[in-house]
Amino acid sequence: MTVVLPQIRSTILIALGANMPSHAGSPAVTINAALKVLVTAGAVIRQISQQYSTPAFPAGGGPDYINAAVAAECDWTPRQTLTQLHRIESEFGRARDRRWGQRTLDLDLIAHDDLVLPDPETHKMWREMPLETQMTTSPDSLILPHPRMQDRAFVLVPLCDVAPDWRHPVLGLSVRQMRDELPKAVLEQVRAVG
Template sequence: MSPDILLQLLHEIETEFGRNRKTRWGQRTLDLDLIAFGDRILPDLEGYHAWESLPVDRQQLSAPDRLVLPHPRMQDRAFVLVPLMDIAPDWRHPVSGLTIRTMVAALPEADIDAVRPL
């Protein structure tokens, strides 16, 4: 299946669990994100860099009009990277070339320690 179809399925699951997409980055009952899809860069390298370099305050006000992969903020999020260490520590980010292991090592220790299993 394509990344767009997979994302659509993830959104359907969120809806089944009561997710309502009225407020960007608002409270949610369930949040399923598509972080990466192999080594694909979507929509393209230029589009990826445009979103990655957009200041966070501007990201909060607008959403991309299409899927951006890999997730432009994955390298900053311990809650994404720490669990990925368990399943794919050697996966390489298709833009930066960094492995999950390397990205985790660059995170603040407090952020890593704050990630707890459910």
Template sequence: MEQEFLIALGSNLGSDHGDPAETVKAALAALADAGFRLRRVSRFFATPCFPAGAGPDYVNACAAVALPGAAAPEVLTRLHAIEADFGRARVQRWGSRTLDLDLIAAGDTVLPDADTHAAWRALPLEDQKNRAPDRLILPHPRLQERAFVLVPLRDVAAGWRHPVLGTTVAAMTEALPEELRQEVLPL
């Protein structure tokens, strides 16, 4: 069976392809053009900018994809290439962007190891703002905290179980404060 990868998509600036929603739609086509097999795609959602006040609000979505013969590092490399094609410049951590493609998970893979994953998951918020990992960490260390990821991800992978936390996407979504879930609005 092919490895399934979970990807979060977002835009708050739009691109040459149009407004943020059109940019996310074009990014899905770009994924297919780059060899990804789109298995499931979520609805599109309007979400508040994270962190608050960092720019215009986002359009977010998630997709479950396969890339035959590829491992997670190659998937990430291809995602970064697509972002670059859409004019993404990595200037400011958590800044506004034309396109954001985040590799959220690769099945039950934990990278680079459980201890490193735990350290990044426990990183204090102030450090999160200033530090970025120098290697791929999977599953994404803060997916369980982010409604703008979990609500769309529930559309495509509600039953996926976090290999470290042992919790499904549906349960992680329900564990979020109600006010955070309510901020993620279907378009």
């Protein structure tokens, strides 16, 4: 008798952004098309946020972005998830030639279940790294949860649409609490579209 074990699925939170057109069309169209490719790759999307217009980050970094977030399930490891996201970005013309530059598509893995990777000490170092250093340095390993998520309205506002009660495993705060701690002026720059 063969025993079939249930497939273990992980919950992933992904932030999406684009401020340049791709072969699919405008940034808004590109985000929708990328979600279809994500499903084709094997992810099960549970919730999709509305789309938001946000100023480029850092300031002056190009046209405004369209941002969104999804909560999904997959049977990938964190590294496999990142590989899938990078593959989809590449499919839509993403070039990784400048950190925080203009993009046809940006898919950021924000969280993979409640994992803290690679370890709490490294996560703390990246979370507390000064902005000037972050702009010129890339980690050589996957950092989860995303080390700057708590600082970014363009991530937290859409994420509140799909996972408001998800709790940061290091900070102990929910997505809603992290969003509500941001300055009002910063939150007002994130505007729903459509």
